[in-house]
Amino acid sequence: MRANIYKKSHIRGHLTVPGDKSISHRAIMLGAIADGITSIDGFLTGEDCLNTVSCFRELGVTIDIDSHHVQVKGVGMYGLKPPERLLDVGNSGTTIRLMSGILAAQPFTSCLTGDESILCRPMLRVVEPLRQMGADINSPDGGRHAPLTIVGKKLHGINYNMPVASAQVKSALLLAGLYADSPTTIIESHPSRDHTELMLETMGAHISYSPLNFEKQRTVTIYPAQALQGTHIDVPGDISSTAFIITAAMLCPDSCVTIKDVGINPTRAGILDAYMAMGANIQITNQRLWNRERVADITVSTSNLHGIIIGGSMIPRLIDEIPIIAVAAAFAEGVTIIRDAEELRAKETDRIAAISDMLRSFGAEVKTIEGGMVIKGNTHLHGCHIDSLKDHRIAMAAAVAGMVADGNTYIDNAECVSISFPGFFELMDSLGD
Ligand SMILES: O=C(O)C1=C[C@@H](OP(=O)(O)O)[C@@H](O)[C@H](O)C1
Numbered sequence: 001m002r003a004n005i006y007k008k009s010h011i012r013g014h015l016t017v018p019g020d021k022s023i024s025h026r027a028i029m030l031g032a033i034a035d036g037i038t039s040i041d042g043f044l045t046g047e048d049c050l051n052t053v054s055c056f057r058e059l060g061v062t063i064d065i066d067s068h069h070v071q072v073k074g075v076g077m078y079g080l081k082p083p084e085r086l087l088d089v090g091n092s093g094t095t096i097r098l099m100s101g102i103l104a105a106q107p108f109t110s111c112l113t114g115d116e117s118i119l120c121r122p123m124l125r126v127v128e129p130l131r132q133m134g135a136d137i138n139s140p141d142g143g144r145h146a147p148l149t150i151v152g153k154k155l156h157g158i159n160y161n162m163p164v165a166s167a168q169v170k171s172a173l174l175l176a177g178l179y180a181d182s183p184t185t186i187i188e189s190h191p192s193r194d195h196t197e198l199m200l201e202t203m204g205a206h207i208s209y210s211p212l213n214f215e216k217q218r219t220v221t222i223y224p225a226q227a228l229q230g231t232h233i234d235v236p237g238d239i240s241s242t243a244f245i246i247t248a249a250m251l252c253p254d255s256c257v258t259i260k261d262v263g264i265n266p267t268r269a270g271i272l273d274a275y276m277a278m279g280a281n282i283q284i285t286n287q288r289l290w291n292r293e294r295v296a297d298i299t300v301s302t303s304n305l306h307g308i309i310i311g312g313s314m315i316p317r318l319i320d321e322i323p324i325i326a327v328a329a330a331f332a333e334g335v336t337i338i339r340d341a342e343e344l345r346a347k348e349t350d351r352i353a354a355i356s357d358m359l360r361s362f363g364a365e366v367k368t369i370e371g372g373m374v375i376k377g378n379t380h381l382h383g384c385h386i387d388s389l390k391d392h393r394i395a396m397a398a399a400v401a402g403m404v405a406d407g408n409t410y411i412d413n414a415e416c417v418s419i420s421f422p423g424f425f426e427l428m429d430s431l432g433d
Pocket residue numbers: 021022023094165166167168169171193319320343
């Protein structure tokens with residue numbers, strides 16, 4: 001599909017965004033291996049989460065979906081059935097990496113595969129530590145890339161110092177650690193999103209962790225479990241999707257938008273800190289907790305932004321938002337430097353290259369550096385023709401740039417937005433001309 005984007009004169013409205021992708025995946029996975037029913041409200045029916053659903057259905061779990069309400073009939077930690085087919089995760093890195101941790105401990109063999117982007121993404125980061133726990137995981141290239149064949153084994157706990165800050169790796173080890181015969185301790189140099197830990201605790205698992213301090217490493221220990229209890233989960237709006245609306249409202253003239261019920265877990269919402277440091281007009285109100293996850297309403301209006309440096313412990317807290325932050329930087333006064341973000345090269349696309357190319361097509365001045373980019377702000381941006389490269393975050397970041405640039409913008413392969421934000425173009429259209 002080709003999307004045509006026109007310059008907008010303003011963005012206004014009160015809205016909610018689709019549910020958090022990370023939390024939706026985890027609600028299906030943990031609900032599947034819990035005892036009893038897990039009911040989920042606000043579930044994200046994006047393609048990635050629907051792929052998690054179809055993988056667990058293939059493992060014998062009954063999952064009923066009625067709009068954004070989902071019921072998972074948990075089969076218990078040892079109730080999954082051997083799959084008859086390959087488990088196809090589609091485009092979803094979260095699905096393949098977290099499921100590896102669960103499948104490594106099951107008394108059967110399974111095989112995880114995915115689309116052409118997934119087949120290029122690095123898997124040794126989960127395969128190696130899972131092997132240290134006793135897992136038998138392999139692939140035609142020694143476990144570097146999917147398809148991954150997993151022969152279930154008895155696992156034991158390990159102490160693991162993570163070489164990359166990755167919530168997917170941490171979560172795979174926590175899930176495997178549930179099944180191990182001794183505790184598993186994971187040390188991350190910079191705290192990454194802790195949705196798995198919070199949901200595991202809600203379902204009765206025993207976890208201990210060091211206090212959250214972004215300037216220090218974080219240690220989390222999971223103790224072997226006998227059972228998890230099904231529960232009710234309200235999924236907050238996805239901050240990663242909200243990021244596109246916040247940015248459009250900051251950059252379009254005469255704009256003001258309120259987004260209600262957004263997840264602002266501090267390990268996840270670094271974009272709010274980054275935008276405040278850039279001078280954004282953002283108010284965060286009505287803060288409360290939903291199943292241990294912090295939720296709030298966010299009001300944002302047209303802002304005069306200036307460039308900043310984003311790096312270090314901030315990166316894992318806003319890793320998926322860097323494509324849209326880069327767009328904001330192109331309209332900010334001065335220079336923005338994004339560094340320490342090598343991980344972007346291992347996403348759906350090489351996002352450092354994809355963002356730099358996209359912004360240059362709009363006429364921005366961008367210097368690509370190894371772990372990020374240097375973006376000169378306030379250049380005159382003009383509409384252009386972009387290929388999303390089937391990367392949902394690149395498609396949506398380009399759409400927001402197109403709403404602010406002069407002239408029209410055309411985005412090819414725009415349907416990929418439904419991986420994480422079904423209805424993105426319709427919602428943006430409803431917010432202003
Ligand atoms: O755990 C998760 O739900 C995610 C973790 C991040 O990946 P990494 O763990 O590879 O950083 C993020 O980019 C991804 O979109 C979702």
